[in-house]
Amino acid sequence: MPSVTTTPTSLPLPSDDAWLDWVTERGQEQLVRARALVGELKSEPPSEGLEVLRLWNDAQLALSNAASVGSLFAEVHPDKAVRERAEKVAQDVQKLDTDLGLDTELYAVLAAVDSNGLDADASRVLERTLRDFRRSGVDRDEATRARLRELSERAVLLSQEFSKNIRGDVRSIRVRPEQLAGMPDDWVAAHPVGDDGLVAVTTDYPDIVPFRTFARDAQARRDLVTQFLTIAWPANDRVLQDIFAVRREHAALLGYASWADYDAEVKMIGKGSAIAEFIDRITELSTASAERDKAVLLERLRQDRPEATDIDGAAAPYYAELVRKEQLAVDAQRVRTYFPFEAVRQGLLDVTGRLFGLEWVPVPREEARTWHEEVATYDVSFEGERIGRIHLDLHPRDGKYKHAAQFDLVRGVTDVQLAEGVLVCNFNRGLLEHDEVVTLFHEFGHLVHHVLAGRTEWVRFSGVATEWDFVEAPSQMLEEWAWDPEVLATFARNADGETIPADLVEAMRRADDFGKGYDARTQMFYAALSYDFHVNETDDLTARLRELMARYSVFPYLEGTHMQCHFGHLDGYSSAYYTYMWSLVIAKDMFSAFDRHDLFDPEVAGAYRDKVLSQGGRRDAADLVEDFLGRPYTFDAYAAWLAE
Structure with a gap:
């Protein structure tokens, strides 16, 4: 086992040269360790199956540590040289990971492990590991394995190019x-x-x-x-075509009909064709609401432009805001006065601390030694024990990741290393829109999940390690706390110190319901784009986008745009963007277990924390949800919400 430590990662002193050296050394040190452990596993495998798995776990932990360095700092470090060095680390990680997945000697050692006598977690590690080897192509002939290796290395370079083009444009x-x-x-x-x-x-x-x-x-x-909507165009149009081609060939070499079939095999949905069925089901459920609310937008647009026959995505947000202000009595400019950034950030910490029994302790920058002066760091304690550390990097800057996401710095393993996560967003430094408050709650949910599930023996179960189409559900559920009048009253105050009125929050809730149908249709357009591009080859991505938009979105295409080029989820989520809505269905069902009049009920919140969040990937997501709800999840809560 690695030396026991539960102290946070020691980051370098804040200078570019120190960071450049640290990223290089941290990445290479962990890769060297991973290779050495695998070498030991192949040359002198332990006689006990459990010890084989533990040695493999140590190697995977080292690989994970190197991967975190590469993926995080390629996106957030303010110095370009450091970002490029992190990209090189990520490339090296991918190469080693691919090599291990195609290593027939290593596979033979793990395949020989007798599952008899293993506990549930160890048995799950073995089963998932052998599945990973099969999906990597370890059982294919030498020529096929060589081509799979080439495709994997090409894929990581394309992914980095895709992301870099978005960041830089x-x-x-x-x-x-x-x-x-x-x-x-x-x-x-x-x-x-x-x-x-x-x-x-x-x-x-x-x-x-x-x-x-x-x-x-x-x-x-x-x-x-x-x-x-033209960010990274035309550069990323070519990159996307190359990404899709690599994925198509990869799936075909492994015997799958499409990349979507390959990707869906390890998700809750199970098969690629079920994605199309789900998209059509949500489209049908949301159409009546979508068309009704769009008609309201168009009617309001015609007050300004009587000749208008349709409304597009360039006008919809503005007229939705007017409808909410004029017809639903919600003025977003008034609302935002109650949400100064610093108060929202502290309020979020207070709310989640109370909900999950956590304590967030500020760490001075001279101790945290983060990569930028605006990054705020907190130690996380539960029942008096430090269980993790979080870093909040929440404002935009040149060269930084342009969206909102949680990144791993370290995946937690019990008595080995402390869970550390990084929240990367691009919020205003002054007043926030309430939508941004909701986004902050959502993304922070991933961070809570990462830390609470960071106390496990097996690194593959650590953190947000569930099936990818469940990943968003806990975060989507946490959004509900950003809509509760009593919760918001604990931190939402204007410059005069006045608390946000409860009747305003209730009006905001009603106003938020406006447009949820056409928002669902928009999400299904994105999901269809994600799925279709990976299933059907097309020479003109924009032309195909227009066709899919006409079928799934209620808003028309905006001439001259190419949104696929900066739709980052086409890389990370590949064919599975449907997962946002799939997760929302489950989130609505899980939230039904809470009393809307007492969102901090310690019994329900504690059960959710312990039965869902803290479990990480130790069980299938459907089983976690059933354990929490006392029944399998259903569409009922989502359908009722959509019909309200």
């Missing part, structure tokens, strides 16, 4: 000061007029989200949304 428009009419005062103050008399508005989230929601100038909104 921040676009902007320049508008006259009068075109900022409708924008919040604090936003306007943060966007000074340039020497040319114009104001720059970028496609980064702190600009694009409020601008498309509040700016009255229709042409300016359209111009910015068009720029946003």
